[in-house]
Structure formats: structure tokens, C-alpha cells
Amino acid sequence: MKLRSFALVLMSGLAFTSLSTQASLVLGTGTNALIGGDLTDPENDGAADANTNYNATFNSSHEAFFGGGEGAFNVFDNILSPRNGKWCCNGPGTAEQDLTSNNVNSVWVEADFGSTRYVLSAFTLSSANDVAGRDADQWRILGSNDGTNYSTIFEYDNNGTSIWNARYQVVEFSSDLGDFAAQNTAYSIFRYEAYSVVSSGAHQLGELEFFGEIPEPASLALLGLGLLGLRARRK
Ligand SMILES: [Ca+2]
Numbered sequence: 001m002k003l004r005s006f007a008l009v010l011m012s013g014l015a016f017t018s019l020s021t022q023a024s025l026v027l028g029t030g031t032n033a034l035i036g037g038d039l040t041d042p043e044n045d046g047a048a049d050a051n052t053n054y055n056a057t058f059n060s061s062h063e064a065f066f067g068g069g070e071g072a073f074n075v076f077d078n079i080l081s082p083r084n085g086k087w088c089c090n091g092p093g094t095a096e097q098d099l100t101s102n103n104v105n106s107v108w109v110e111a112d113f114g115s116t117r118y119v120l121s122a123f124t125l126s127s128a129n130d131v132a133g134r135d136a137d138q139w140r141i142l143g144s145n146d147g148t149n150y151s152t153i154f155e156y157d158n159n160g161t162s163i164w165n166a167r168y169q170v171v172e173f174s175s176d177l178g179d180f181a182a183q184n185t186a187y188s189i190f191r192y193e194a195y196s197v198v199s200s201g202a203h204q205l206g207e208l209e210f211f212g213e214i215p216e217p218a219s220l221a222l223l224g225l226g227l228l229g230l231r232a233r234r235k
């Protein structure tokens, strides 16, 4: 988490000069630029090919596996590398899609935390190794609690331009930095869904990290208020 703290300090400094800066933050390139220890694997010890030591179960629209077939779950393997370290190449195509339509063509991958719900506070997306034309230029981060109804947490819609300018580049988006609104709803499922790529029929993604907190249960908050009330009455 050291890198991230440094990044936040850096952005706090920048905020003095430009309060309106879109704050998505380039953390660097390569595996070492990943924040690490994300919600899917807080210990960073996921055994990817065996799909063990993870705190989430994974699902995807295509290639629902880890491994050298460039499976979708490779976005959760904690590495940026060719082949076994990325997801490729089922694509939604290059054409710009109307994201308000119900009939959008997409590819998606998601992490399901079961009965545990998190308020998403940040995520990183990392580019993969080959041609930049395979990078997404329309995509969303979505949250769900039933696997059927999904709410948009973040939307990137910039046909022809991706968020990256280098291979294996790690970019962070966070509510603290103003990239998306501070979340009030906790979700058990977080999904990345892509609707278009820059200039190739194929889509690729190197890595995906989710960060968030378990909200304080309402019952605990009420208990706290109750205790305060008790104390007040005793006075
Ligand atoms: Ca783990």
C-alpha cells in the first residue's frame, strides 16, 4: 500500500495548483506498479492457475478461467505479462456504442465476494502487452448484489482513445481523488465491462484491482447511539 499512499500525497500537492484536475493517476508500468493486496486477494498470494487463495470467486462473459489461453481471470493474477498474465482476445469491436441502449455488445469479467459487501473506493486498470488498438475506449465498472441488476460506479466513454499511453501501464481511479462519487452503496459483486476498443477487433486487459471498505453495520451504529442515549439518561 506504500505506493498508493505516496500517490495520494502527490495528488494532494497537485490539488493546490489545479482543483479541477481529472485525477486518474498513472502509477507506473509493470507488475511492481500494481498497488497489490486488493479485495480479491488481500494477502497477494493467489495461486492463479489453481484458482486458490482468493477472497472472491470470478466469472466472465468469455474465457472464464485462469491460464495460458489468455483467460479472463488473468486480470486477477497479480502480474502483468504476456500470455498467462492477461485476458485476450474476445472483442466487442471497434465501433462506438450507445451506452444508453439496452443492446450493447460487451465483454465482462467480475469478482463475487459472496455475502461480504464492500463500498468501492478505488480500482486500477492495467494495459496488456500487445497492440494498443486492443485497449478499451468504452467501459464501465459496475456493482451488484444479485448478479442480475448492476449499477454503474464509473463510466469511461471516449471512442478512439484509451486511458493508457504505455504497455503494462497501471492507472488508478478513486473516489478520494474525485474520479467518481464517494459511494453510499455496498456491493458484493464488482464487474469490469468493455463495449468498444480503439482500433482492433480484439480486446485485452492486463490486470484489475478493486479496493474498498466494509461499511459499519447499521445495527452497530444504532447500538452506539443507544449507548450514547443510555449515558445521557444516567447523567
Ligand atoms: Ca489470498
Ligand SMILES: [Ca+2]
Residues within 6 Å of the ligand: 036, 037, 038, 040, 041, 076, 077, 078, 208, 209
Ligand atoms: Ca490482485
Ligand SMILES: [Ca+2]
Residues within 6 Å of the ligand: 074, 075, 076, 077, 078, 079, 080, 081, 085, 086, 206, 207
Ligand atoms: Ca494479469
Ligand SMILES: [Ca+2]
Residues within 6 Å of the ligand: 093, 094, 095, 096, 137, 138, 159, 160, 196, 197, 198, 199
Ligand atoms: Ca472504439
